[in-house]
Amino acid sequence: MKLEELWIVVSKEVMDAVRDRRSMMAGLLFALLGPFVLAGVLKALIASEVDAGARPLHLVGAVHAPGLVRHLEAAGVTLQASEDKPDSLLARSPGAVVLEVPAQAPGELAQGRTATLALWADMADDGARRQAQRVQALVAAYGAQLSGQRLLGAGVAPQQASALRLELRDMGGQGGRTALILGALPLFWLLGLFVGGSHVALDATGGERERRSLEALLAQPVSPGTLFIGKWLTASLFGYVSSAAALLLSVVALERLPLYEVGIAFAPGAALLVQMLLVLLPLALLVGALQCVVALHARTHKEGQIYLNLLQLAPMLLMVEELGPASPGSAHLLPLLSQHAHLGALVGGQALAPQLVAMSVAGCLGATALLIAFGSRRLGSERFVFGL
Amino acid sequence: MIVVNNISKRFQALRALDGVSFTARPGTISALLGPNGAGKSTCLRILYGLLAPDSGAVAIDGIDVARAPLAARRRLGIVTDEFGLYERLTPRDHLRYFGRLHGMRGAMLERAIERVIGEVGLEAEAGRACKGFSAGQRIKVALARALLHDPAVLVLDEPTRGLDVMSTRAVREALMRARGRGAAVLLSTHVMQEAAQLCDQVVVLAAGRVRFAGTTPALLAQTGSSGLEQAFVEVIGSDEGIAA
Numbered sequence: 001m002k003l004e005e006l007w008i009v010v011s012k013e014v015m016d017a018v019r020d021r022r023s024m025m026a027g028l029l030f031a032l033l034g035p036f037v038l039a040g041v042l043k044a045l046i047a048s049e050v051d052a053g054a055r056p057l058h059l060v061g062a063v064h065a066p067g068l069v070r071h072l073e074a075a076g077v078t079l080q081a082s083e084d085k086p087d088s089l090l091a092r093s094p095g096a097v098v099l100e101v102p103a104q105a106p107g108e109l110a111q112g113r114t115a116t117l118a119l120w121a122d123m124a125d126d127g128a129r130r131q132a133q134r135v136q137a138l139v140a141a142y143g144a145q146l147s148g149q150r151l152l153g154a155g156v157a158p159q160q161a162s163a164l165r166l167e168l169r170d171m172g173g174q175g176g177r178t179a180l181i182l183g184a185l186p187l188f189w190l191l192g193l194f195v196g197g198s199h200v201a202l203d204a205t206g207g208e209r210e211r212r213s214l215e216a217l218l219a220q221p222v223s224p225g226t227l228f229i230g231k232w233l234t235a236s237l238f239g240y241v242s243s244a245a246a247l248l249l250s251v252v253a254l255e256r257l258p259l260y261e262v263g264i265a266f267a268p269g270a271a272l273l274v275q276m277l278l279v280l281l282p283l284a285l286l287v288g289a290l291q292c293v294v295a296l297h298a299r300t301h302k303e304g305q306i307y308l309n310l311l312q313l314a315p316m317l318l319m320v321e322e323l324g325p326a327s328p329g330s331a332h333l334l335p336l337l338s339q340h341a342h343l344g345a346l347v348g349g350q351a352l353a354p355q356l357v358a359m360s361v362a363g364c365l366g367a368t369a370l371l372i373a374f375g376s377r378r379l380g381s382e383r384f385v386f387g388l
Numbered sequence: 389m390i391v392v393n394n395i396s397k398r399f400q401a402l403r404a405l406d407g408v409s410f411t412a413r414p415g416t417i418s419a420l421l422g423p424n425g426a427g428k429s430t431c432l433r434i435l436y437g438l439l440a441p442d443s444g445a446v447a448i449d450g451i452d453v454a455r456a457p458l459a460a461r462r463r464l465g466i467v468t469d470e471f472g473l474y475e476r477l478t479p480r481d482h483l484r485y486f487g488r489l490h491g492m493r494g495a496m497l498e499r500a501i502e503r504v505i506g507e508v509g510l511e512a513e514a515g516r517a518c519k520g521f522s523a524g525q526r527i528k529v530a531l532a533r534a535l536l537h538d539p540a541v542l543v544l545d546e547p548t549r550g551l552d553v554m555s556t557r558a559v560r561e562a563l564m565r566a567r568g569r570g571a572a573v574l575l576s577t578h579v580m581q582e583a584a585q586l587c588d589q590v591v592v593l594a595a596g597r598v599r600f601a602g603t604t605p606a607l608l609a610q611t612g613s614s615g616l617e618q619a620f621v622e623v624i625g626s627d628e629g630i631a632a
Contacts, residue, residue, distance in 0.1 A: 005489070008485070008489060012477075012481075012485045015477070015481065016474055016476055016477060019476040019517075020476060208472075211472035211473070211474075211475070212470035212472035213470075213471070213472035213473065213474060214472075215438065215468045215469065215470055215471075216466065216467075216468045216470070216471050216472075216530070216533075218438055219436045219437075219438060219461060219464075219466045219468055220461060220486060220489045220490070221458045221459070221461040221462045221489065221490060221491075222458070222489050223458065382433075382438060382439045382440065385438065386433075386438075386439070388399055
């Protein structure tokens with residue numbers, strides 16, 4: 001009987017919440033907006049990062065340096081030969097990088113002197129600066145090659161003339177910022193848990209008090225515990241659906257982005273998606289319980305909204321504090337932090353440690369059970385219901 | 389049948405009920421009559437088990453409310469002091485929800501829903517969301533909800549408060565029909581005329597105590613008054629004199 005009663009309460013609350021179209025759509029929209037915005041930012045970022053690699057280098061006086069041309073092309077630089085003056089070229093296409101080989105360079109080289117090349121670039125422009133730095137490094141390497149040949153000619157081993165060599169290993173590299181933004185994805189899914197069920201929790205608990213329907217409901221042959229659990233399940237369900245929608249939308253949106261162009265693989269298969277959804281589930285139950293308990297204490301809709309909005313700031317905590325590989329296992333008892341770490345690991349293609357997952361589930365369900373016991377007691381307390 | 393046996397209830401310093409006893413028999417309508425703050429709502433809330441008495445007991449059809457509140461509520465039809473409706477649900481949705489909470493299902497539930505909709509005269513609004521319903525339409529939904537499972541005991545907290553004449557009449561007719569079916573009906577009111585016209589028994593409550601319980605002719609006879617209003621003032625006033 002108890003389960004059937006629960007179903008009666010849940011189906012009524014779901015019907016009521018679904019008919020509140022505007023609130024439901026607003027909740028969903030907010031949850032889905034995050035991944036959308038993120039996908040947009042990523043798209044622009046990928047375009048700029050890919051662009052930085054593919055943009056041509058304008059070469060003025062290419063005929064004077066066939067060796068350099070070969071060297072640059074071998075390194076994957078797209079060259080565009082030009083006979084214009086560098087400053088007029090830059091005026092025509094701002095952000096371009098121009099390498100100028102003066103006519104006297106071959107002569108200087110032949111005489112064993114230093115040939116001076118010029119690199120024209122707007123170093124305040126991100127893309128131009130990165131390209132210029134790359135060209136600088138390539139030209140320096142080519143210069144070192146030429147010096148080495150000269151030394152060999154003079155009977156000196158090139159390494160004797162270069163005691164130190166510094167290699168830059170660019171860890172940011174291409175797609176560095178893209179990876180950083182991809183890491184923010186789980187935050188949006190977690191936010192969905194808080195946003196999607198908030199209006200349902202409020203309407204089903206504090207709302208009952210405000211519209212003065214609570215007394216009549218409690219006077220029915222159903223225990224306060226059953227009522228509270230029914231309301232909690234409904235709120236959790238809406239939060240979970242919203243979060244799952246954000247997750248699936250992220251995947252769909254990201255699949256359409258050319259992430260591979262910046263060297264990132266993000267195409268979770270069904271198994272990975274299921275794992276992510278399972279990680280979110282216990283937290284959905286906890287967030288629903290927390291929202292119901294908090295909203296139950298609100299006397300008016302407005303008051304409850306303020307409390308629940310404050311609660312929605314909880315995921316922001318993750319920007320300050322997060323669990324890493326160095327965190328102790330018991331830290332995974334902490335809800336939210338643990339799920340965030342697990343989702344991050346899954347996005348990064350790592351496997352989850354079963355004992356940490358167990359901790360994380362235990363932490364959530366334990367806290368949920370306490371909140372439900374508390375909420376049910378409150379709903380059964382005459383002092384609370386009648387504000388005595 | 390409602391048997392209220394010597395119940396007392398205190399809210400901090402306030403003694404809301406002080407040894408209240410009365411009985412409401414099947415096939416009768418009883419009025420719990422008293423001025424505002426007399427303890428009527430407290431008494432009814434104890435009756436349907438939302439408040440626990442400090443002492444004494446209430447039995448609904450022989451079931452102790454404090455011991456088995458859910459079993460007692462299954463026999464009760466209740467119109468509470470406040471009966472806010474779910475604005476997005478229709479009267480039919482309301483009835484289906486509360487009927488199912490009372491254990492009603494399927495065709496039996498649907499038949500009962502149509503019956504009470506007819507009884508309270510909600511046919512025109514039954515499929516419309518309750519948002520924007522008038523006070524009269526709202527009380528009809530609450531009343532239909534209370535009558536749905538054909539309860540042995542019907543308890544109503546000031547059901548005609550704020551209603552127009554037509555709605556008041558509809559409520560009264562529904563209560564008389566319930567009495568005709570053999571239900572024990574108890575309503576609280578502070579309107580003497582209502583008590584006199586409708587009720588077989590009047591329980592006068594003032595400052596948490598029963599000042600009189602019996603028929604209105606008996607009330608008139610006991611006080612030696614010709615008018616009900618005078619009798620009412622007499623019953624409450626004389627006791628207040630004693631208390632002072």
